[in-house]
Structure formats: C-alpha cells, structure tokens
Amino acid sequence: MGDFDQDTLVAMLADTSEAPGAVAAVQYHGLVSLLDGLPPTVSDIAELSGLSPDEVEDGTRALIDAGRIELDGDRVVGVGGLTLNTTGHALSLPNAQMHTWCALDAVGIPAALGLTATVETRCPHCGARIVVHVADGGATAAGPVTLFCPTGPCDNVRTDFCSAANLFCSPIHVSDWRAEHPSRSGEDLDLAATVDLGHAMWGRYQHARDEAETSG
Structure with missing residues (x-):
C-alpha cells in the first residue's frame, strides 16, 4: 500500500452533514433493507430507527446533496454503495443479484458484513472480465487484480469517487490507465488492501447488525 493512509480516506468519505444521526440511520437501515430485498421508504426508515419522518427526510436530503443515495419516488434503491440499479459492478449474493456504485463497494461490503458473494466487473483499460470471490471476510481472484482508489476532492461520492474506483486486471493496466x-x-491497492479498506468503511454496519440481533 505504500504511503496510503487508510484513515484519511475513510474520513474523506465519512458523513460531514449537519444531520449525522439521521444520515447514519438512513444509510444503515437503507443498506440492511436493500440486502433483504426490500427498498425502504422514508416512513419505513423512520419506523425502524425511531426517528421522526422529518428527521429522516433531513438525512435523506443531506445524502442526496452528497451523492450518497438513489431514490425511486419515495423508495431508497441505492445507499451506502449498494444499489438495485444496474451498474458495471455486479454483486451476486446467495439470495439476491445486486449491483454497487464502484468496485470498492462490490468487494468491501460483503467482506465487511461476512457475506459470501461473487463480484463481476471489467478492467477499464482492456475490458477483461474480472471475477472476485468473497467469503469469510476475505476475497480471492485468479490474477493480481488491483483497485484504483481515488484520493482527490470528493464533494459527490458517486461522481467524484465511485466513477473511478475500479478494479483492474493487473497493476500494469492501472499504470497505463x-x-x-x-x-x-x-x-x-491490491486485493488484500481493498478488503482491509472495506472492513474500515463498512465494519460499523456489521457491528450495528450484531448489536441489533443481540438486543432483539
């Protein structure tokens, strides 16, 4: 990873809105609901989180402004990197076929949540098909796949970060790109470093799920 500072990137992508509690609730309950195949409404998230609909709407607006959520009417169809819309990053779970906003999402989300998944994407330089298998918090691939992880200014996550956060079939093709x-x-980042970053980015969701299951 060289001089790469994981904490700096996590901080860059972290929520900086004026409604952090509501933003966190929308992200967490939205992501978990999408994994269950149930795109939630604002009312659903308010009921799940215990927040008022107005608070959830404030959090949703903050996420819209930051490019961190996708809506279809009043339903959340994309949040936290996971989306029901088709992208170039396919995520196959045991009971669902989904997509993600970027390659880091595709590898990092299932790794951090301890899910078994298959990721399919393509090298932006040569178009080669890349398949990554995720299980038990780790990931494997047939070749030396490498993630280009943007570190520039990030006002809009999907536009500024996700548009370039891709997996390449080799370090050479990253250099060419x-x-x-x-x-x-x-x-x-090599695949192991990509997994580590995924745990840093989405590990809090797994902790929250564990706490919810324990309290439930």
Whole structure:
C-alpha cells in the first residue's frame, strides 16, 4: 500500500452533514433493507430507527446533496454503495443479484458484513472480465487484480469517487490507465488492501447488525 493512509480516506468519505444521526440511520437501515430485498421508504426508515419522518427526510436530503443515495419516488434503491440499479459492478449474493456504485463497494461490503458473494466487473483499460470471490471476510481472484482508489476532492461520492474506483486486471493496466488520465489522483491497492479498506468503511454496519440481533 505504500504511503496510503487508510484513515484519511475513510474520513474523506465519512458523513460531514449537519444531520449525522439521521444520515447514519438512513444509510444503515437503507443498506440492511436493500440486502433483504426490500427498498425502504422514508416512513419505513423512520419506523425502524425511531426517528421522526422529518428527521429522516433531513438525512435523506443531506445524502442526496452528497451523492450518497438513489431514490425511486419515495423508495431508497441505492445507499451506502449498494444499489438495485444496474451498474458495471455486479454483486451476486446467495439470495439476491445486486449491483454497487464502484468496485470498492462490490468487494468491501460483503467482506465487511461476512457475506459470501461473487463480484463481476471489467478492467477499464482492456475490458477483461474480472471475477472476485468473497467469503469469510476475505476475497480471492485468479490474477493480481488491483483497485484504483481515488484520493482527490470528493464533494459527490458517486461522481467524484465511485466513477473511478475500479478494479483492474493487473497493476500494469492501472499504470497505463493512469498515464491516460493524469488528472486523477489515487492509490493502487491490491486485493488484500481493498478488503482491509472495506472492513474500515463498512465494519460499523456489521457491528450495528450484531448489536441489533443481540438486543432483539
């Protein structure tokens, strides 16, 4: 990972809104509901979280402004990196076929949540199909797949970060792509480092799920 500072990136992508409690509730309950195949409404999240509908709406607006949520009418169809809309990053779970906003999401979410999953994406440089298998908190792939992890300014997560956070079939192809996109700043992460970053990004959701199951 070289001089890559994981904490700095996690902080960059963390919530900085004026309604952190509501934002966290929308992200957590939205993500968990999507994993269950149930895109929630604002009312659903208010009921699940114990917050008022107005508070949840405030959190939702903050997420919209930051490019951290997708809505279909009043239903959440994408949040926390997971989406029901088709993207270039397919995520196959035991009971569902989903997509993610970027390759980091595709690997990091199931790894952090301890899910068994298959990720399918393509190298942006050569178009080669990349398959990653996720299980027991780790990930494996046939070749030296490498994540380009953007580190530039991030006002809108999907536009500024996710649009370039891709897996490449090899470090060489990341270098070739970098040469073609000199304005893009970022770090090259191998698969193990990508998994570690996923745990740092989404591990809190697993902790919250564990606590909910214990209290329930």
